[in-house]
Amino acid sequence: MNKFAPIIRTLARQTRPRQALPLKAAQYAPAAIRAFHNTTPRSSASLGQPHLLPEFSLKNKVIVVSGGARGLGLVQIEALLEAGATVHAVDRLPSPVQDSNSGFFQVSQRARELGTSLHYHQVDVRDVPDLNRIFEDIANGAGRLDGLIAAAGINHETPAIDYSMEETERMMSINFTGAFMTAQAAARQMIRLKQPGSILMIASMSATIANKGMLAPVYNPSKAAVVQLARNLAMEWGEYGIRVNTLSPGYILTQMLQNLFNDYPERREKWPKENMLGRLSTPEEYRGAAVFLLSDASSFMTGADLRMDGGHAAW
Numbered sequence: 001m002n003k004f005a006p007i008i009r010t011l012a013r014q015t016r017p018r019q020a021l022p023l024k025a026a027q028y029a030p031a032a033i034r035a036f037h038n039t040t041p042r043s044s045a046s047l048g049q050p051h052l053l054p055e056f057s058l059k060n061k062v063i064v065v066s067g068g069a070r071g072l073g074l075v076q077i078e079a080l081l082e083a084g085a086t087v088h089a090v091d092r093l094p095s096p097v098q099d100s101n102s103g104f105f106q107v108s109q110r111a112r113e114l115g116t117s118l119h120y121h122q123v124d125v126r127d128v129p130d131l132n133r134i135f136e137d138i139a140n141g142a143g144r145l146d147g148l149i150a151a152a153g154i155n156h157e158t159p160a161i162d163y164s165m166e167e168t169e170r171m172m173s174i175n176f177t178g179a180f181m182t183a184q185a186a187a188r189q190m191i192r193l194k195q196p197g198s199i200l201m202i203a204s205m206s207a208t209i210a211n212k213g214m215l216a217p218v219y220n221p222s223k224a225a226v227v228q229l230a231r232n233l234a235m236e237w238g239e240y241g242i243r244v245n246t247l248s249p250g251y252i253l254t255q256m257l258q259n260l261f262n263d264y265p266e267r268r269e270k271w272p273k274e275n276m277l278g279r280l281s282t283p284e285e286y287r288g289a290a291v292f293l294l295s296d297a298s299s300f301m302t303g304a305d306l307r308m309d310g311g312h313a314a315w
Contacts, residue, residue: 055297059084062142063294064135066125066182067152069093071254072202072283074103076149079287080294081111081118088138090131090182091152092124125152125178132185139189146195147294148186150179151202153222155256160217168218175222180229183244187237196241200293203227203246205309212274213267223248227305234303243302245293250309251280276311 063080067073068089077087089104096104097120104120111118121134139145153175158167183199190197206216207223227246234244251257251271257280261268272279289306292298307313 061146063147065149073151075283076290088119090121135185145189150182157215176225199244203248246305248307
């Protein structure tokens with residue numbers, strides 16, 4: 001018996017093309033998944049080399065981010081740009097593009113360095129006709145619309161006994177209705193163009209818990225409504241190849257949270273102790289989740305909530 005036969009058989013297995021996807025599966029699988037099955041595995045000589053998984057690429061994809069002028073939305077925009085996407089930010093704030101001191105300006109400069117582009121559209125998510133017009137213009141200009149992150153939202157603390165109807169309606173109109181109308185505007189273009197896509201709605205761990213010591217009788221239900229909305233949209237739009245998921249962050253060290261600590265300094269020490277990691281999160285820790293949920297890496301994930309809260313809700 002040839003003593004090298006086992007080695008030869010092993011090498012043959014390593015260089016054999018992957019089994020092709022079944023015909024029906026190939027029809028619906030994203031391009032990156034089909035490409036994976038149609039390539040030859042890397043040889044043993046290249047196993048130690050860095051390799052970018054094609055499923056995470058957003059190259060040539062067009063994505064809209066609401067609430068993208070600052071905070072978590074802007075941080076996630078930069079991650080999408082780094083993955084190759086063209087990004088359109090929509091926000092109610094005046095355009096920050098010309099303000100060289102703004103974070104948005106810095107990210108737009110980075111987009112040029114990366115060989116892609118970042119655009120800005122001023123609109124309030126409650127202005128539905130204008131919102132629909134902007135999405136239609138984006139889709140017509142690019143000939144496609146691949147994804148959305150609905151990140152626009154507000155929060156403020158008021159005891160439940162003191163909440164007015166006007167305050168309640170305002171928060172729900174932005175956090176829930178605004179998110180719904182934004183997702184609807186995106187899906188309308190995806191369906192019109194017969195373009196499968198991914199919609200990510202930013203919820204919160206507060207969708208499933210009552211935050212100890214934080215008076216949020218409207219904010220928390222508004223985020224719970226977003227989680228349930230996403231499940232229903234996923235059910236309705238799945239036939240068009242549109243996936244809808246939510247991301248539920250824990251406490252994030254944004255400027256808004258820093259301002260809250262100024263009003264309630266005791267929370268600065270108390271809140272980190274309420275999760276299993278003993279610290280608060282930073283916006284940058286949600287970059288990977290954005291790319292994952294907008295890319296083909298999550299191609300079989302819809303109607304799901306990705307909770308990233310340091311274990312806060314798992315006690």
